[in-house]
Amino acid sequence: MDPALKTQILSLLDRHRTMSLATVRPDGWPQATTVGFAHDGLTLYLLRGPNSQKTAARANGTPCPLLCPIRTRSASSASPRT
Numbered sequence: 001m002d003p004a005l006k007t008q009i010l011s012l013l014d015r016h017r018t019m020s021l022a023t024v025r026p027d028g029w030p031q032a033t034t035v036g037f038a039h040d041g042l043t044l045y046l047l048r049g050p051n052s053q054k055t056a057a058r059a060n061g062t063p064c065p066l067l068c069p070i071r072t073r074s075a076s077s078a079s080p081r082t
Helices: 003-015 053-059
Strands: 018-024 028-042 042-045
Touching: none
Parallel strands: none
Antiparallel strands: 018 028, 028 042
């Protein structure tokens, strides 16, 4: 990746804590939801409630198209950003 582009992306991520995440509902319509996130470099960690529609959709195997890989971890194992 071009270093200038990486710097620009990281700057944008540092200025925000929420983003829109889109999935496709079973009826074929898109569903966009605002979610919280944290990042470690270009790795994103999504924050969502255990009873949220997004969590239920992912548990049922609903695709979650994104432009970057997302790894999740439980809130109890997440360390706060400093």
